[in-house]
Amino acid sequence: MTFASWPTGGAISFGGDYNPEQWPREVWQEDVALMREAGVNLVSVGIFSWGLIEVAEGEFDFSWLDEVLDLLHAHGIAVDLGTPTASPPAWFFATYPQARVVAKDGTVLGFGSRGMASPSSPEYRAAAVRIASRLAARYAHHPAVVMWHVHNEYGAPVGEDFSQNAVVAFREWLRARYESLDALNAAWGTAFWGQHYTDWAHVSPPHPTPTVGNPAQKLDFARFCDHQLRACYIAERDAIRAHATQPITTNFMANECPTTDLFAWAREVDVVSNDHYLTAADERNHVGLALAADLTRSVAGGAPWILMEHSTSAVNWQPRNVAKRAGEMARNSLAHLARGADGILFFQWRASRSGAEKFHSAMLPHVGTSSRVWREVVELGGHLRALAPVRGARVRAQAAILWDAESFWAQDLEWRPSVDVRHKERVRAYYERLWRDGVTVDFVHPSQDLSGYRLVVAPASYLLRQADADNLTRYVEDGGTLLVSFFSAVVDEHDAVHAGGYLAPLRDALGVEVEEFLPLRAGDSATVRWAPEGGEPVTLTADVWQDDLVLHGAQVVGTYVDGPAAGGPAITRHAHGAGQGWYVSTRLGIDELAPVLAAVYTDAGLEPSGLPLDVEVVTRHGDGEDFVVAINHTADEVKVDLGAGQELLGATTVTGTVVIPAGSVAVLRTTTPQLGGDGQP
Amino acid sequence: MTFASWPTGGAISFGGDYNPEQWPREVWQEDVALMREAGVNLVSVGIFSWGLIEVAEGEFDFSWLDEVLDLLHAHGIAVDLGTPTASPPAWFFATYPQARVVAKDGTVLGFGSRGMASPSSPEYRAAAVRIASRLAARYAHHPAVVMWHVHNEYGAPVGEDFSQNAVVAFREWLRARYESLDALNAAWGTAFWGQHYTDWAHVSPPHPTPTVGNPAQKLDFARFCDHQLRACYIAERDAIRAHATQPITTNFMANECPTTDLFAWAREVDVVSNDHYLTAADERNHVGLALAADLTRSVAGGAPWILMEHSTSAVNWQPRNVAKRAGEMARNSLAHLARGADGILFFQWRASRSGAEKFHSAMLPHVGTSSRVWREVVELGGHLRALAPVRGARVRAQAAILWDAESFWAQDLEWRPSVDVRHKERVRAYYERLWRDGVTVDFVHPSQDLSGYRLVVAPASYLLRQADADNLTRYVEDGGTLLVSFFSAVVDEHDAVHAGGYLAPLRDALGVEVEEFLPLRAGDSATVRWAPEGGEPVTLTADVWQDDLVLHGAQVVGTYVDGPAAGGPAITRHAHGAGQGWYVSTRLGIDELAPVLAAVYTDAGLEPSGLPLDVEVVTRHGDGEDFVVAINHTADEVKVDLGAGQELLGATTVTGTVVIPAGSVAVLRTTTPQLGGDGQP
C-alpha cells in the first residue's frame, strides 16, 4: 500500500492533540463548537488512553471513544487515531514488572509519568499489538478516522534500555548481524584491553565498567536500541494494516531525538509527521525550526508531511519557557508550510489543568477564548484555508547537507580529541550560513545519490564508511562541489580509524590528509589568513581545532597565522575530476564562514539571495504554479521583489515588490516560474 | 497538659548540647566547673547516646547517664534530656536491615553517620518508643530534668524514604486521605499521560520514571513524608508523657529544613525550639537570622521559644566555614532574644576531637579557655543574666508574610515556567525589604486570621487554596493592605491550575488576571516605569519574569518599558472594599522594592523606622514595661533615640539618645510604651 499523502478534502490540515478524557462531557460540546470556530479539521485522539480503553488486561471499554469519534465526525472534524502504547496502564506494570525499562546505572523506571515499557519485552510487544489490533478492528471503517498515529515520539523519553529483556535481545541481534564471534571480535576490536569473547552468553549491553567501555559495542548498542523501537512500531503498524487502509504514521522528533535514525524510520511510515518545539534560549530559534522542517521533508523524500505537534506559545519543559509573541505562532506555522508541511497541528487543543504539562500552551489556554493565543489560532485557521492551493507543491533544493545518525552516535562516544567538537553545533552553523544566504538545502545520507545537488556540505561526518566516501568522491569527479569540515572521515562503521589515517578515504576528493589533530585549549582562538584566488586577503578568527594538514594536490586558500599549526594550511580547495573538494580544518563561526561559502558558491554555481538578514523566502513548486512564502522575522517592514502574482493571505494582486510588515508573512501564488532551491525554474 | 514556657527559675536559659560520652570522666569534672564559670544553666544531654544506653536490644545501661545527671544537678545545671532516636545503634540496623532508609534512586542508606531509620518502619517505631519510654520512666522525677528533647532535627538529614515500609504506609495514608480510587484519580489528574489507577496495590511513592512524574503524587508524597516524621515524634512524645510532666520539645530547623511543615509541627510541641546556623557565604546573614527567628516565634504563636542550637563561631558543613568575628556571637544571640527567644543554647559545649563535626566551633574550643571564643561565651553568660527581666515579654508585629510549606513543596516540583523563580529568594527579598525599613513581621499561614495585621505580603503563594484566597480577599475587603508577588494563586491543593486561569482566585482582591506568563531569558532584565499617584516617576530594573496582565478594575502604578510585556502593566493597585490589593508582576531586587513598598506602607498606615542600614531595633513588650533591643551591625558607632529607660547590658540610665559602638548591642528597659511591631504602644 502506498500513499502520496493523506485525505483532507484538499485543505491544509489544522488542529491538534485532543484529550477529551481529561474533561467532563459538557466540555466536549464546547470543544467541538470552538474547533469549528477556529477551522480545525483534524485532531489526534487517544494517544494516552490505554488504561481507559483496556481497563483490565483483555477487558475493553470503547464506549467513550465511540462517543468522541461520533461527536467529532458529526462536526466535520477528521481524526488521526492514536495507539496508546507510549503509556501502558498501571495494571500492565503491576502484572509484568520485568517489562520495565532499566537505565544504564541499574535504576528501574516504572509507572507514573509516561514512557513505554522495555521495547525488547515480549509482554509489552504482545500487549501493544493487541491494543493496536483491537482499535484498528473497531475503527477501521469509522468515517472520522483518516489516519493512524502509532505511539508517540518513539525514543523520547525512552531510548536505551538495559533490562534483562534487552540483554537477551541484544545478543540475538548481534548474532544476526555478525553470525560468528570471530566477526564480532574483529568488528569490536576486542584485542584492545583484552576484551576477547569466546561465548555469545558473555556478550552484553554496555553495562557500567570501571572505565570507558568498548566504543564499537556502544555504537552497536545504539543501533540495536533504534532497531528495537522501530520493531515495536512495525509490529503495531502491521497489526493495524491487517484491518485498516488509512495511512499510518508515527510522530518523529526530527533533530531533537538523537536515538532514532530518521532515514530508516521514514521508510516504514506512510506519511512522515514531525513534532517541533522551539528552543527558548536560542534567540534565533526560527533557524532551528527551518532546519527541522528541511530535515523532515528530506527524510520524507520531498513528499508532503505533517507538523503533528508544535506549540501556540510557551512549552513547559525547558529551563525558561519563553512565550511566543504576537505573530510568532503564525510565522512558525507558515515556515513549516513553506518547507513542505501540508498539515499544521498543535500539542494540544485545550490546556490540561493537571499533570506534568499544565504550563504548556495550547490552542485554548487556561484563561479561555478571551486571549491573544485564541485569537491568533482562529486567525491562523483562516490563513490556512486561504493556503489550500499550496497542498502538494514541492520544495526543490540545490544544496545538501550530510546527515547520518550513526556518525553522530559514534562521535558522541567518550574520549574524543576535544569536548568542544559537537556535531550538532557544526551542522547548525553550516545550515545557518546557507539559510542566511537564502540557499535552500536538503539533508542527505552519505550513501544517497547526490547528483542532483550543486553543493554538498559535510559539517560532521566523523564516521564515514569507505563506500560512502567513494560516493562523495564520485560526486566530485562528476562535477559536484563538496565541502568537508574537520574531524570527518575518521572512522569506519566499527568506529575503527581508517587505514591510512584520518581523512584517508577522502584524500582523492580533497587532496589533503590529516597527519595529526591539534585541538585548542579551552577559550583559545586562532587566526586564519583567508586569501582566495584573485580576492583580497582577510583574517578570520577560528577556535576549538586545527589540523596538521599534509597537501596532496590541494590548493591552500586559508593559512593559519597562529596556533599549533601556525604557517600551515587551514582551508584548502582541490580540483578533482570535474568538481571541487573543499576542506575546512578549523571551527569558523557563522559570520566567519561567509567569505568561505561565498567562494564555494562560485564553484557550485550558486548565488546567495541577497535578502536582508532574517527575511526568509522559500518556494514550493506546484503544478504549473509556484508558491513563494516570504517571512519577515525582523522588527521592521521589508520590501521584497517576489515577481507578479496573487498574495494569498491578504488576497491582493502583486506585480513586483511586496511590502511585508514587521513579523509578518506573505505567500505569493505565481505562474512565473521561480528560481527555486535547485536553481531551476 | 499546657505549658506557657519551661521552668528556669526566671533566667534566660544558657548552655548547649553536652556529650560527656565522648570524654573520659576526669573531663566531666572540668566541664561542670567551667559551665558554672560561664553561667550555663541548661544543657541538652543524651541526643546521640542510644547505643551506649541500650547496649543490646532490650538491654539497658543507665549507669553513666545517672552519673552525668547527678553531677550536673549537683552543680545547679538543669537538663533538657534527649531521646537518642536520631541515631539508632549498629545492632539495630544489623537486626532490622529492612528498616533502613532507601533513597529515590534505590540507594540504601545504612549505619555509620547519623540519620534515623525509615520513619515508616514498624521496627524503628517500636524501638524508638521503647527507649523513649524507658528514659522517661527512669528520669521523669530526676531533679535535673526540666525538659524533654525528642530526637534531633527531624527531617535532616532524612526527609524522604522510598523503602518498602514507605510504600505500604504511603498507600495506607492515601486510602485514609481519599477513601476511593476515583477521588485519587481525580485529585492526581491521572487522565493526563494515561496514569489511571484501578487498584490501590498499584499506587506507589514517586519512584524513578522515564520522564517527569505526576506532580500531585509528588506533592502528596511530600505531605506523607512530613506526616510520617511527625508521627514518629508524636509516638515518642506520648510515650514520655505517660511517665513525665515536664514540657516536651523537638528542635526545629525553621526555614532550613524544607521537608517539614512547621505550623503543623508547632501544634504538637509544648515549647518551640529552633536550631539556627548562619549561611557563611551570605554577607548579610544577620537578616537570614532575623527571618528564622521571626518564623520560629510565628509558628510558636508568639510564645517564648528556645534557640536550641547555634554556633559560637564557624560551622563545619558549609563549603567555606567562615568564623564569627569578635562580638558577632553576642549580636546573633541577642538578635534571637530580641525576636522572642528566652533561651540561648549552642551546639555544643566542648568541641569533639573525632567524627564528622570536629571543625564545628563550640563553647569550649579545641584550644581551651585561653581563647577569644571562651572569653566571649563567659561574657555572654553575664549579659544573659542581666537580661533576665526580658523573659516572657512578647514581640508584636504589624505586618505579616505568608508562609505555606505545601506551596513551597508544590513550587519546587519539576517543569515550572522558569527555573529562576525561587520561593525562598522572593520570601527573603520581601522580608529583607521590611527588615531594612524596620517593620517587624510575623509569618502567617494563609488560612489564619489576618485581621490583626495592617499589611500582608504574599511573596510566593504558588499553591493557594480557594478558601485561603477567599480569606485574603476578605482581609482586603475589611480594610487590609495585601501585596501579592507574581506566580501566585496558580494552582489548588492538587497542583491543578485554578479554573479561570492564573491568579483567578484573587481577581476580586487584586483587580487583575494573568493571561500568560512571560518568563525572561537567562540574564535578561527589563525596565519598569514606576509612576505612583502624585509621585515623581522613576525607572526600576527588573528581571526573571513578566506577566501578560489583564486589568479588571486595578489601577496601573508601574508599566513595562520593554521586555515581552512592553507597554503593559507591571505593578497594579486595586481598591477592594475598605482595603487595597497590590500586585507586582516581576522580580524586583531589594533596593528596587523600596519605592514600591513605601507606597504600600502609606496604604497600610505604616512608617519605616528611618534608622541607618543595618541598625536593627526590635521591641519585646512586657508587663507594663518594654525592652528595646538595638543591634548595631555596622562598623561605625551609631546614635539611636530609644527614649528613656535603663540600659541593661551596661547597667546605665538612658534619657534619650543612646550611643551604640560598632558591632555592639544595647537593651533598653523602659516603662514608656514603645510603638512596637503592631504600631500600638
Add this chain to the structure above:
Amino acid sequence: MTFASWPTGGAISFGGDYNPEQWPREVWQEDVALMREAGVNLVSVGIFSWGLIEVAEGEFDFSWLDEVLDLLHAHGIAVDLGTPTASPPAWFFATYPQARVVAKDGTVLGFGSRGMASPSSPEYRAAAVRIASRLAARYAHHPAVVMWHVHNEYGAPVGEDFSQNAVVAFREWLRARYESLDALNAAWGTAFWGQHYTDWAHVSPPHPTPTVGNPAQKLDFARFCDHQLRACYIAERDAIRAHATQPITTNFMANECPTTDLFAWAREVDVVSNDHYLTAADERNHVGLALAADLTRSVAGGAPWILMEHSTSAVNWQPRNVAKRAGEMARNSLAHLARGADGILFFQWRASRSGAEKFHSAMLPHVGTSSRVWREVVELGGHLRALAPVRGARVRAQAAILWDAESFWAQDLEWRPSVDVRHKERVRAYYERLWRDGVTVDFVHPSQDLSGYRLVVAPASYLLRQADADNLTRYVEDGGTLLVSFFSAVVDEHDAVHAGGYLAPLRDALGVEVEEFLPLRAGDSATVRWAPEGGEPVTLTADVWQDDLVLHGAQVVGTYVDGPAAGGPAITRHAHGAGQGWYVSTRLGIDELAPVLAAVYTDAGLEPSGLPLDVEVVTRHGDGEDFVVAINHTADEVKVDLGAGQELLGATTVTGTVVIPAGSVAVLRTTTPQLGGDGQP
C-alpha cells in the same frame, strides 16, 4: 634478591608498550624492522592479553606469545613481560560474577573496558596468581625477557571496592589492625553521633549513609583499599619469583593515582617504574612533569627508574587532548632522564585502530612513518644512544618536600573548613616556587631521616602523627630549616584533632599555635605586609585562608593588613635549637612566595640558580663525572654557563657558555664537579 637496576647492556632503555595481538602477523615483521630503525631496545608485551593466553579457565595457548618473543629477540629487542591481570577475560567474569568490583553507590562494574576484578576476591587472586605463575614458568629463561611487569597501573581505574568480598576482607583487616572493638571504637571516635560497635559483624566499609560518614572509618578504608591492591601485587610478584630471577616492577602513576601510597609500594618492587602524562590544560605542565619525576626518584630512594609510559604527542582521555609540538617529546623525555630515569618508554608502539584509546598518540601514528612524530621518535632514539654514559648517575637534592598519602586521604574527606584548600595545589605551588628558583628537591615521608636536607617544606601536612612532628622538631633543633604551610598538624592518624589544638605538635618547632581557622569567602583576597628583618617591606596578596595565630616565641615577619585576622601575624619565623621554623598561615601564589622563600633560602644556606624562567638545569652525578641537563622551555635562544665539558647531543666541546636554541636541550658531560641539588660538588 636485590637489584641495583635492570640489564640493558649499558644503554638507556627506549621503547614502549607493544600489543601485537591487535595486528595481523605481517604487521609484526614491519614492527620489528621499524623498531630497529628507531633504536628501540625494550618493549612491554602482554599487558592486556589474558584472554588470548588463557583461552578458557585453565586452558592456555602460548603459541602466539612464543612467536612474538622469539621475533623480538631475533631482532635484539628485549622484553619487559607483563602479567595481564589488569583485564581478566570475559569467561572469568561470567564464571565468577561475585568477583566484580562494586562502586560505593552499589553499581556493579563488569566486563567490557579494562579494570581488574575486586582486589579482595579470592577467585581473582587465585586466577591472577595462576596466570602469573604460568607465564613465569614458561618464560623465566627466555633470552628476550629482562624484566617482569606485573599488572598495569594498580589503582587506576579501580581504587575502591565495596563488594561483599571487600566487606569481609575489611573486617579481617580491621581485626588485625585493632585487635579489639574497644580499640576500634576509640580510634574511630564512635561516641560521636552514636556509632558504637558491639560486634565485628556490624562493621562495614563506608557504605552510603544519610549524611557524612565517620571520617576515621573512611581513612581506614582508604588504607585498606591500598593494602588490598598491594597484596594482589605481592601475590603475583611472589608467584613470578618462584620461577624467575629477572627484576620485577609494576608501573606506578606517581602523583596522579591518589589511592596508592607510593612509598609503601616502592618497598615491594625491584625497579621503580612510572607512567606520566602531561595535563593538557596546564600551560606549565613541564613543571608537573618535573614534580612527578622527582617524586618517582624519591620513592625509589634515589635509584635509577624507568619511565614506563608517556606519550609521543596527545593523549585521548582529557577534555581537550592537546598535541605536543615539535621538540616537546624530546624535552619531556630528557626532563625525565635529568631527574633520574634510565629508561624512556611510551604507550604505545603502534596506534590502535580500534578501542577506547585510538586517539592516543603512539611512536608509530595512524598515518605511519611519513610523520613528524615518527621522525622525532627516531631522532630521540639517537639522542638516547648518545646519552648512554648517563646511566646510573644520581640526582642529589638539598631540599625536600613532605609527601604523605595518608595525610592527603584524610584531608580529602568531607567537611573540612574550606573547599578551597587543596593539598595538591599547595604541593605544586611550593614545588614550582623551588623549581623556578632552580632548587632540586626530593619528596620525603615525614617519618624519614631528614638530616641530609638544608630545607624541608611541608605544604600540606594536615595529618601529622605526633612521632613525625617530633621528627620535624628534631630536624629543626639539629639546625634544619623547616617551612610549614597552614592547615598542617591538625589531626593524628585517626583524623582526631591533636590534643591542645591545631598545630600543637609543632608548637616547639614553630613557636606559634592556631587558635582558630579563618577561611575566606569565595573570591576574597587579603593583603599581607611582608617585612623581613633588614629588608624593605612589601605587600603580598593572599587568599583562601587566614589563621588566628597565637605567638609562643616566634618572630612576626608578615602581618595581615586586612581580612578577618587583620593586624595579626601572617608569617612567622622561630629560632629553635640550631635551626629555624617558618610558618605561613595563608595561601600565597607562586609569585608571592618568591620573597618569602628567598628569606627562607638564606636561613637554609641555599641560593636560587638565577636562570631565566623556564630554563631548567638538573645535574646527575656519576662516577667522577657529572651530567648537566639543560632544557630551554622558552621560545627564545638562551645562553647558560654550564662550565667546561662535552655536549653529548651535539657531540661538541663546550668551554663555558652554551647556547641552547628555543625548545632545545643540552647535556654536558663534565669532570668539573657541579654544585648539585645538595649544594655539594
